[in-house]
Amino acid sequence: MREHAGVTREELKQSAAVTVAVLLALGLVAAWNVLIPGVDAWENIVAAVIGSLRMTGPVAAAFAAWVALRKRRALRDRPVTAWVALKAPLAIVVVVLGSFAATVLVLAIKTVLTEQSGRLSLAGLGMGMAGLALYSVIGWVAGWVAPRPFTPPLAGLACYALFSWLADDRGWADRLAPGTGEPYDLFQGLNGAAFFDQTIWLLGITGALLLGWAALVTRQALVLACALLAVLAAGAGMARMLAQPVPAAAEDIAYACQEWPITVCVHPGMRAGLTELGAAFTPIASRLAGTPAAFTRVEQRPLGDELKPSNGLAPIHVPDLSAGFAEQAAYEYIESLAARCKDSVAEGYREIVMAWLRGEPLPGGPLPEHQYAAARFASLSEAQRREWLRMFYSDFQRCGLSGTHFGGGLPRSQLATPASRPAPEASHVYPVYPSPDHTDPKMSPNGWQ
Numbered sequence: 001m002r003e004h005a006g007v008t009r010e011e012l013k014q015s016a017a018v019t020v021a022v023l024l025a026l027g028l029v030a031a032w033n034v035l036i037p038g039v040d041a042w043e044n045i046v047a048a049v050i051g052s053l054r055m056t057g058p059v060a061a062a063f064a065a066w067v068a069l070r071k072r073r074a075l076r077d078r079p080v081t082a083w084v085a086l087k088a089p090l091a092i093v094v095v096v097l098g099s100f101a102a103t104v105l106v107l108a109i110k111t112v113l114t115e116q117s118g119r120l121s122l123a124g125l126g127m128g129m130a131g132l133a134l135y136s137v138i139g140w141v142a143g144w145v146a147p148r149p150f151t152p153p154l155a156g157l158a159c160y161a162l163f164s165w166l167a168d169d170r171g172w173a174d175r176l177a178p179g180t181g182e183p184y185d186l187f188q189g190l191n192g193a194a195f196f197d198q199t200i201w202l203l204g205i206t207g208a209l210l211l212g213w214a215a216l217v218t219r220q221a222l223v224l225a226c227a228l229l230a231v232l233a234a235g236a237g238m239a240r241m242l243a244q245p246v247p248a249a250a251e252d253i254a255y256a257c258q259e260w261p262i263t264v265c266v267h268p269g270m271r272a273g274l275t276e277l278g279a280a281f282t283p284i285a286s287r288l289a290g291t292p293a294a295f296t297r298v299e300q301r302p303l304g305d306e307l308k309p310s311n312g313l314a315p316i317h318v319p320d321l322s323a324g325f326a327e328q329a330a331y332e333y334i335e336s337l338a339a340r341c342k343d344s345v346a347e348g349y350r351e352i353v354m355a356w357l358r359g360e361p362l363p364g365g366p367l368p369e370h371q372y373a374a375a376r377f378a379s380l381s382e383a384q385r386r387e388w389l390r391m392f393y394s395d396f397q398r399c400g401l402s403g404t405h406f407g408g409g410l411p412r413s414q415l416a417t418p419a420s421r422p423a424p425e426a427s428h429v430y431p432v433y434p435s436p437d438h439t440d441p442k443m444s445p446n447g448w449q
Helices: 009-035 044-049 052-072 082-112 121-144 151-167 172-176 192-218 223-242 267-290 325-337 343-356 368-377 383-395
Strands: 257-258 265-266 295-300 313-317
Touching: 009 044, 009 082, 009 265, 044 052, 044 082, 044 121, 044 151, 052 082, 052 151, 082 121, 082 192, 121 151, 121 192, 151 172, 172 192, 172 223, 172 257, 192 223, 257 267, 265 267, 267 295, 267 313, 267 325, 267 343, 267 383, 313 325, 325 343, 343 383
Parallel strands: 265 295, 295 313
Antiparallel strands: 257 265
């Protein structure tokens, strides 16, 4: 069997085929884990395949290092031209880019079968390919410089550690690694200009490494000059990246809406969640009717936006459509209605109202006054609780609830000491459900003292 550079052609073909299969399988698994669950958007696909590089890149580096150490042993003491030096690493880059293209194709086939929002970012895919090429060249140079059996796995681990550290930096350094930034927000969109600048940087540093290695091996001035030009390109790409401000997570979109029983609007890629969100927020809208927080429209907002209910609108965050997403969005929105109370007693009364708004069993709490208040509130009908909230919403929102709002607190026989009893002239006891027909010897006909 004919040998090619110390490795049989059949061995090279089998290794390339195995590598493509491994990279494809690993890329699909990694991309699937990055995909935002339930989102039908092209941006989601692009972000997923770019995110898969964190796993496929180190494998590509290890494969390139393995071929490089075999190649160096075969070319020992032999003159090497520029083409002979560059042919093998370029072939490896083609192989790994083929696996990337296959991953994109598989995800695209799944995507075109369903209605997708947004558009496919070619600049993002180009940046992903440039990043994978950089992984491969780093592995090739490492395998050539240190032709040892442990070099391939070590090169893969080193690449994983380096690029994971860069991607998690959350500063300017994260732009040096191929990635979109996490967590990814659909409302932010994919910045094509930023991807283009990253591509220039990645291709420049890849070319500088590869051509610099080739100049060292071939000792040709022309190759060295090309390597210096690649360094300039990498510097230009880095300067453009650092000069460009990070785009704000706000982009005008055409919402997908459901109009009944209340209006619910989400990112068009998340329209599959409209029914569940409507079912979760309709009871909440009913309970808040007549209060300053009353709403008839629920609208998804970017993850970085603060939730501020206003003018009949309930803003919500929906990071994905995984199990329980609607309940989580409702919980976060209800928590935004009133801040937690610093005082534990006031917080206990707030939690009683919060539990009712969420549709959960009313918490009794460790304190007797909370248990008494929960029992009194549980005895009311749904209409009575809504009327109660309309009367005392401002007290609920500013942590001003007390036992008097729930019918006067514990009976006097259950108070701990006489000193803890409120003075009759200072006591302000509110009826649990004030109404014109409410009768109380201490109350005026309209229900107030």
